[in-house]
Amino acid sequence: MGVDAQAENTPPRATRSHGRVSISASHQIRSLMDEPVQLARAWKAKIVTLFPDAFPGVLGLSLTGKARDQGLWGLDTIDLRRFGVGKHRNVDDTPAGGGAGMVLRPDVVGAALKEAARGVDPKADWPVVYMSPRGKRFDQAMARRFAAADGMTILCGRFEGVDERVLEHFGIKEVSMGDFVLTGGELPAQAMIDATVRLLPGVLGNAESAVEESHSNGLLEHPQYTRPAEWEGRAIPDVLMSGHHGHIETWRREMSEKITAERRPDMWEAHLANTPRKAPKRKKADRKD
Structure with a gap:
């Protein structure tokens, strides 16, 4: 592959030896012009999903989008399909004991969660959450708890759910947005992140808005x-x-x-x-x- 002559003769731009921003490695090629710069130690959400293109979605708009552009919080997506098994990258299989639908495989989900854990300090306050209709109902108190953490990892389910052994092994907290069932966890995840991010310092223009x-x-x-x-x-x-x-x-x-x-x-x-x-x-x- 050829190299542009002008680019080859252009001296490299000086970089800082220290600063306020953090840079994380990614398995996906992304445009640096489109990727917001995140302030060091800013709150971050890591999303394990079959549909990474669903993010940031509405989180990229309005106050949450502006705050992300300012580096007040960050968002990483981990594509579950990359960890699929076999030629077709299968991520699910039939339920043990029979039944309708498919279940996300523990080896696939486990590998994705290990990838999400890379770069997270083991001592950090970093809850791992699975969006599930059988989980504890999400509320404002839970949003405050998540906002006070260093960040969080969210597993978005699909099909009939995820193998129970994954939830047990990683100590995952199940969270529900209400007594109803959706086709996947991406929409609930965005709603939960929105409710959490708006409580972070500097996100709302008027801090009293979150109080009243x-x-x-x-x-x-x-x-x-x-x-x-x-x-x-x-x-x-x-x-x-x-x-x-x-x-x-x-x-x-x-x-x-x-x-x-x-x-x-x-x-x-x-x-x-x-x-x-x-x-x-x-x-x-x-x-x-």
């Missing part, structure tokens, strides 16, 4: 309004236009409680159970002369 939104305090969020002051005969509640911050805060709290009690009685019961009850005020004893 739904689920942050065990309640659903209060209603939101903006201009115009009246639309289709509906006006913004007077209290929000009053400028009295104390009254506004009280109204928002009351609305959050009302909406949570009506729409999510399970959350409301949990909120009541976790909220300390105020001791009743003591009545002053009758004065005796």
